[in-house]
Every structure is written in structure tokens, then in C-alpha cells.
Amino acid sequence: MADRVKQVAVEEADRVKVMTQEAGLLYFLSHKDLWKPLTSRLAPTLTLSVGITTFMFLVAYIPQAAIMAFTSGPVAAVTAALLTLSESSTLINLFSRTFLIEDALVDTFDGTLLSRECTNLVEGGRQVKAGGDNIARLGKMIKKPFAKFAPNALIRYILYLPLNFIPIVGTFIFIxxxxxxxxxxxxxxxFQLKEWSQRQREAHIEEHRGGYTAFGMAAFALEMIPFANLIFAFTNTVGAALWAADLENNATTSPKVRELAKKAE
Structure with missing residues (x-):
């Protein structure tokens, strides 16, 4: 039984990873209406990206190259450059999600759900109009899920950052x-559209732990790519919405979550 559980977890992790890396990108490219939230934020986010990357190379590159000269040897210059780019991408993601693209990512998520016939689910968080493409149908938001600032995530990132000084293995552990x-x-x-309690969310996440970890690793790695990270933030959002639609259409909510829902009633 334990082997069967492990096999299912591995299969789900592989499926979700493919959904992130391939399905999300391909679906985004093949549905031009989903481009609208991205294009509406493109110019200011690119300006932010250039500014942060320039600042990080001026301030952080040389000190990190000096430290890595002891751990990475002759490739220290390249390793330090990659680390600085990674740090820049993280800061770009943090500030852009906080100040520039929060609503655009929600629109992309909801628009993808509409394209997969999950209208009833979307209506739990916003008004849905009758005509137009999947983005044009999105009306006023009733609920906004993303926090404006996530200090805990930034603190964890800083605490884990020294792992990158360990060649190869450290970066993998970090991701x-x-x-x-x-x-x-x-x-x-x-989770917000489903109106799940904290206990229901935790139960669902635990039930799909392998899939969420694989999804998160693939998404985080893609969003570490300098300048392309903005596009991947949107394609990863599409991938997450496709997975949510798959859960809805296949009614794969775990028994434990359903039990908690009944108790709440």
C-alpha cells in the first residue's frame, strides 16, 4: 500500500510539473485573449526589471564573486553572476507582484478558469459578464486573494540564500x-474561490504535497530566469489555473477535505 501511495505521488508530481512547464506556456500562447493582462503591465515591469538588475550588479556582484572565489574557484565570476541574476529576479517578482501585476495575475487565473468552463467557480470571487472573450467577461472583483507584501517569503529567501554558495547541490536544495x-x-x-477554511486548505495541500512541490519547483526555477521571469509568472499562473480546472472537472477533492466541509456546515 505504501509503495502504491508513493507511485501515485510521483505520477502526480510528474504530471503537474509537465503542466507547469509545457501546458501552461502552450495554453497561454494559443489563447491570445489571455495575453491582455500581461501586455497591459509590460512596460512598467520591464522598466522595474532593468532598474533592479542594474542596481544588484552594482551593489552585490563583486562581494559575492569574492566569496565564491573560495567555494567555486575559477568559475566564481560566472557563478556570482548567475546568483546576482537570481536575486534580481526574486526582487523583481516581489515588487512587481506587490505593486504592478497583482490584479493582472488574478485576471489571468480567472480568465483561464472561464476558458475551461469553470464559470460557477469564478462567480464566487467576481462578477462575470455575458459577452466577449474570457478576459473581457471578467467583471468587478469581489475578493482579492494576494497579500500586498509577504515579508515571511522574503525572510525565508534570505535565510536560504547561502545554500547557493554550495556548488550545484546547494542551488537544487534552494529551489x-x-x-x-x-x-x-x-x-x-x-482556495479562495472554493471558500475553503484553513484546515480544508491544509488537508488538500497535504493530499497533493508531491504535486505542489513539483509545481512550485518548476515555477520558481522558471521565474528565476532574468527578464523572461515576467512572462513565466503569467504562464505559471495559467498552469496553476489549468490544474485547478482539472481538479474541478474531475472532482478530485480529497475525502478529508469533504469531511471537513461537512463539519463546517
Whole structure:
């Protein structure tokens, strides 16, 4: 039985990882109406990206290269550059999500759900209009799921950052730890639309722990890519919405979550 559970967890993790890396990107590219939230925020976010990346190379690159000269040897310059780019991407994600693209990501998530015939689910969090494409149908938001600032996430990032000084293995551990947090966070909107309590969310996340970790690792790694991270933030959101729609259409809510829902009633 234990082997069967492990096998199912691995299969789900692989399926969700593919959904993040491939399905989300391909679905986004093939549905032009989903481009609208991205294009509406493109110019200010690119300006922010250039500014943060320039600042980080002026301030952080040389000190980190000096430290890595002891751990990475002759490739210290390259390793330090990659680390600085990673740090820049993280700061870009933090500030852009907080001040520039929060509503755009919600629109992308909800629009993707509409495209997968999950209208009833979306109506739990906003008004849905009758005509137009999937983005044009989105009306006024009733609920907004994302916090304006997430200090805990930033603190964890800083605490885990020294792992990158360990060649190869350290970076993998760093991404895994970040992915464990980022996976469940990608479904914040879904949990809100479902109106689940904290206990129901925790039960669902535990039931799909392998999938969420794989999703989070893939999404976090993609969003570490400089300048392309903005696009991947949106394609990852599409991937998360596709997964949510899959859960809805296949009624895969765990028995434990359903039990908690009945108790709440």
C-alpha cells in the first residue's frame, strides 16, 4: 500500500510539473485573449526589471564573486553572476507582484478558469459578464486573494540564500525549499474561490504535497530566469489555473477535505 501511495505521488508530481512547464506556456500562447493582462503591465515591469538588475550588479556582484572565489574557484565570476541574476529576479517578482501585476495575475487565473468552463467557480470571487472573450467577461472583483507584501517569503529567501554558495547541490536544495512554499501559494485564488477554511486548505495541500512541490519547483526555477521571469509568472499562473480546472472537472477533492466541509456546515 505504501509503495502504491508513493507511485501515485510521483505520477502526480510528474504530471503537474509537465503542466507547469509545457501546458501552461502552450495554453497561454494559443489563447491570445489571455495575453491582455500581461501586455497591459509590460512596460512598467520591464522598466522595474532593468532598474533592479542594474542596481544588484552594482551593489552585490563583486562581494559575492569574492566569496565564491573560495567555494567555486575559477568559475566564481560566472557563478556570482548567475546568483546576482537570481536575486534580481526574486526582487523583481516581489515588487512587481506587490505593486504592478497583482490584479493582472488574478485576471489571468480567472480568465483561464472561464476558458475551461469553470464559470460557477469564478462567480464566487467576481462578477462575470455575458459577452466577449474570457478576459473581457471578467467583471468587478469581489475578493482579492494576494497579500500586498509577504515579508515571511522574503525572510525565508534570505535565510536560504547561502545554500547557493554550495556548488550545484546547494542551488537544487534552494529551489526545492522555495518550491515547497511556492506550490501551494499558486492556488491561493483557487482556495479562495472554493471558500475553503484553513484546515480544508491544509488537508488538500497535504493530499497533493508531491504535486505542489513539483509545481512550485518548476515555477520558481522558471521565474528565476532574468527578464523572461515576467512572462513565466503569467504562464505559471495559467498552469496553476489549468490544474485547478482539472481538479474541478474531475472532482478530485480529497475525502478529508469533504469531511471537513461537512463539519463546517
Amino acid at each position: 526545492a525549499l522555495q518550491g515547497k512554499r511556492a506550490g501551494p501559494a499558486s492556488h491561493t485564488r483557487y
